[in-house]
Every structure is written in structure tokens, then in C-alpha cells.
Amino acid sequence: MNKNVRRMVNIALLIALQIVLSRFLSINTPFIRIGFSFIPLAAIGMLYGPLWGAAGAVIADLIGATLFPSGPFFPGFTLTAFLTGLTYGIFLHRKEVKLVHIIAAVVIIQVLYHMGLNSLWVYMMTGKAAVAIQATRMINALVMIPVQVITIMLMEKKVFTIPTLRKERQAFQ
Numbered sequence: 807m808n809k810n811v812r813r814m815v816n817i818a819l820l821i822a823l824q825i826v827l828s829r830f831l832s833i834n835t836p837f838i839r840i841g842f843s844f845i846p847l848a849a850i851g852m853l854y855g856p857l858w859g860a861a862g863a864v865i866a867d868l869i870g871a872t873l874f875p876s877g878p879f880f881p882g883f884t885l886t887a888f889l890t891g892l893t894y895g896i897f898l899h900r901k902e903v904k905l906v907h908i909i910a911a912v913v914i915i916q917v918l919y920h921m922g923l924n925s926l927w928v929y930m931m932t933g934k935a936a937v938a939i940q941a942t943r944m945i946n947a948l949v950m951i952p953v954q955v956i957t958i959m960l961m962e963k964k965v966f967t968i969p970t971l972r973k974e975r976q977a978f979q
Contacts, residue, residue, distance in 0.1 A: 813854060817862050820846040824866040829874040840946065844890075844915075848958050851894025852903070859899075863891030882927035886919050893919075903962050905955075912954045916947040 824846035832841020847866070851859030867887035871879050897903075897911035921943045928939055 813858075817850055817854065817858060820850050821862055821866045821869070824862075825870045825874070828866075829870050829876070840950065842957065844954055845957060845961065847891050848894045848898060848911075848961065851891060851896075852898040852962065854895070855899040856892045856895030859891035859893075859895030860888045861891070863887040878931070880927055880931055882923065882930070886923050886927070889919055889923070890915050898958070898962070905959060908955050908958050908962070912951055912958070916951050916954070921947055 824843050827841055827846065828843035832843055847859065847863050850862040854862075864884055864887055867884045871883075893911050893914055897907045897914075900907065921940065925939045925943055928934065
């Protein structure tokens, strides 16, 4: 199979998985989301790099917001999705992913994007007090940072030992 076709099919499947995990299998409140929708985005970043990671995250966000809206569309969240996919690609698209790369990616995403940018977007949309938003987001980050680091570390060590995925990853290094 042509490597471009294989890449597009794999990215499309991971985007579909991300939409299912974020829209149906996570706990959503107006201020926080707890779930495992980060796994497909991290996988796209690991396999295909920052640009495909960013593109996949944006496509997943736009399709998810269009088909399964959980509130009004706000482009700031799409910017956050773009930066999230980009960050996973920058830190995880390496021949050897070290724990420090995983921690850096997750902390940047949780602190700068989710606590920072997403709080700003919610504040702009709702006018809720930024301090109240930050308190719940900080608790969410404290819970999700170790969960995400451990999950991505296990995924990197175990999932990419599958010969097909290992070849896929090496083809785009």
C-alpha cells in the first residue's frame, strides 16, 4: 500500500478514535474534561510529527464540534487543539522518546494550553471569574498530568513494539 494512503488512513482512524473518546467516553463539564482523548493525538504526533499532529487535532476538533456540539463553537478551542497536536509532535516524534520529553509535552499542554488558553476561552465565552475557573483546572491538571505521562510512556514502550506500527513510525522519522 502506498505510504501516503496508509498515513491518511491511520490518521483518519486516530481522528475517529479521538472524537469517540472525547465526545462519548469522557467526563465533560463546562470547565474541565477528564478522559483519554489525548491518546490518539499523542499517537499521531509520535508517528507523523508536529504538522500532522496539529492537522489531526484540528480536524478532530472541527468534526467533533460540528457533529457532536457540546456548546457554541469557539475558534480558540481549535487553536488549543492545533497547539496540542503540534506539541505532541515536537516532543514525541523522535527515534527515542525519553521520559523528560513526555513530561515536557504533557506539562506544556496541561498548564499553558488547558489551564491558560482554555481558561481564557471559557472566560471570554461565559464571563465566569478566571480565579474560579483556574481552581478547577488546577485540580484537573494535577490529576491528569501523571495519568497522561504514564499512559503515553506505556503506549510508547508497548504499542510501538508492534511491527506494523514500528515500521510506520520509522518511515516518517
